[in-house]
Amino acid sequence: MKRTTLSLIAGATALAAVTGFAALTAPDGTAAPEAKTTTRLPVERAGLVCPVPSTSEVAETLYTSYTPTGTGTGAGSAAGKAEPPTALLRTAAGATPSGGTGKTGKTPKAAKAPATVTAPGKPVTAEAEGASVPALTGSATGALAPGWTVQQTTVVPAGGARGLLGLGCGVPDTDFWFPAASTAKDRQDYVHLTNPDDTAAVADIELYGPEGLLKSQFTEGIPVPARSTVPVLLSTLTSEAGRKDVTVHVTTRSGRVGAAVAAADDKLGSDWIAPAADPASSAVLPGIPADATSVRLVAFAPGEEDADLKVQLVTASGTIVPAGADSLHVKSGMTAAADLPDLTRGAVGSLLLTPSDPKKPTPVVAALQVVRGKGANTEIAFIPATAAVSARATVADNRAKGSTLSLTAPGAEARVKVTASAGSAGGTPVSRTVTVKAGTTAVLTDLVPGGLKGSYALTVEPLSGGKVHAARTLALPEDGVPMFTVQTFVDDRGTVEVPSAHQDLGVLD
Structure with a gap:
């Protein structure tokens, strides 16, 4: 039998298992009924990325991992093999933040407790302190996948990045928009690019000011190695720094990344800028x-x-x-x-x-x-x-x-x-x-x-x-x-x- 025929049979069998038709004929030997309507089923795997929370030595970060109830089991695989559900957060390789020296001497704990989620309906938290807390990548499977969310909340009580910084850890993608960023002198805005996959990604960053596209350098073909994070200071990307209002557009040439902008104002405080909704007329x-x-x-x-x-x-x-x-x-x-x-x-x-x-x-x-x-x-x-x-x-x-x-x-x-x-x-x-x-x-x-x-x-x-x-x-x-x-x-x-x-x-x- 040809290899193509074997592949088609395997694909048909997997699709049949996913949609609830695990056999080509019904038990009594008659033809199985056709699926005539589209079906919505719980996802079986979900992925998230959490950027480096802060470069401050006095930062205190709380991670909260949670899966809501009521979406169905979401368990098993396309082949029908049941597997224990998991919700895991792992350290992204090479994720030590720029400027973070880890002088507190405390080992980051961020990757431990959130991974212990065992059932939907109850949040699980973990704390991390200091500037050496890394970026995290994670995945949830089975019953923990549908709706899995992780919130990253950081308190920086003093210093240039003082503030309460909150961010829902993001879904990896290939296209992001960030209005309200800035390259002004009193702002320090970093775009964090985190690659959760086993292959490298390549990203482009475009900056748009009140007169249009800013002259930029080093914004095309930014490599983001596998399972790593890259923070990029926006003001270093253009010779036209000092712009109060900037829109950032992040795209990938290959692979996918999670993206978020950490904005710190010398006078006003700091927080994350999450991606805006896709372009729309309203x-x-x-x-x-x-x-x-x-x-x-x-x-x-x-x-x-x-x-x-x-x-x-x-x-x-x-x-x-x-x-x-x-x-x-x-x-x-x-x-x-x-x-x-x-x-x-x-x-x-x-x-x-x-x-x-x-x-x-x-x-x-x-x-x-x-x-x-x-x-x-x-x-x-x-x-x-x-x-x-x-x-x-x-x-x-x-x-x-x-x-x-x-x-x-x-x-x-x-x-x-x-x-x-x-x-x-x-x-x-x-x-x-x-x-x-x-x-x-x-x-x-x-x-x-x-x-x-x-x-x-x-x-x-x-x-x-x-x-x-x-x-x-x-x-x-x-x-x-x-x-x-x-x-x-x-x-x-x-x-x-x-x-x-x-x-x-x-x-x-």
Whole structure:
């Protein structure tokens, strides 16, 4: 028999096992029924990467690993062989951060405890300290794969990188957009490229300022060795440094990477910039804190057409137009920015960007730079535009006090289920159904597990109605500084669509 025929038979057998048709005929000898509809099944493997958390000797990092319940078993392989589920985080080779000397003498513990997750529904945490904590790569299989998430939360109480830095460890990909980055003198922005695979990746970095593509050097063909991380200081990539507003575009020529931007401002604080949603004609940036003292919108139009955007704030009572900032013109291939003074006026809100002329939709990417506090007691965070939650999304590491969940329905009214998981050290999960009225933002601060000990995860699942965008604000004040970080909810892709299949014995000919 030819090798091609054997390969086709093996492929057909694997597909049959995945879709539930493990034999070519039914037990009574009759032909098995054809699969006529597309099926969604739990994923059997998920991968994440966590960048180097900090270069500060006084940094304290908490990793929280969590898999939500209710997606199905997700266990076994395509061949039907059951395997024990795992959720493992490992040190990326060569991951010691630039400038980190490890003088604390403490061995990084970040790769141990998160790997001990054994069942969905309960977060597991691990702590790490100092500047020598490496980047991590990880994978989850079986019942722990669907929806697996890892939150990386770092407190830096002093120094140039002072602040609360939060990041959901990312899914490796080939294309990332980061509006709201900077090469200004008072900013130190690093893009972290982490390769989780066994083969090298090659990445390109493009920087766009208010006049377009910045003259750059060493931005093409950046090698990222297998299972390693490469931090790149943005200001060293261009002779046109000193740009306050920069959009970063990361792509790969080969392989895939996880990417995130660590932004540190000498005066305002520091946080991570997570990737923005893919370019689209409309954008939602959810979860602007009620007490924000400064909000700056940064947008970029990657296409050949300029974008004219209508700017609106979605509040608990409805959608309003910010005074003096009702629109933004974004030239093609250029970064545009606008300050939005007194935006929230004491109420949590979300920014909505739509085409000024609905007949001329132009894709954009966008992000917000948000500041809380005044004078020397300030802290900074970033909110990227985020897609609506299609099936389910989770943000881990929530605290009994300081966690605020924002749910925004920019169009039609929507119903969602919100679940607070068991605590990492004890507690009973609780759920609540929330109705978000059309054109409003709903805020939850009191959904906490019963008898909570430790931290917990929040999971959002749409039930009916329109689209919902979500974000979690975590506030951990320290020494008078209103430290905070905002993480948007990104769909966890816990299921995969399996195409319809039918028998074709012609492959045996």
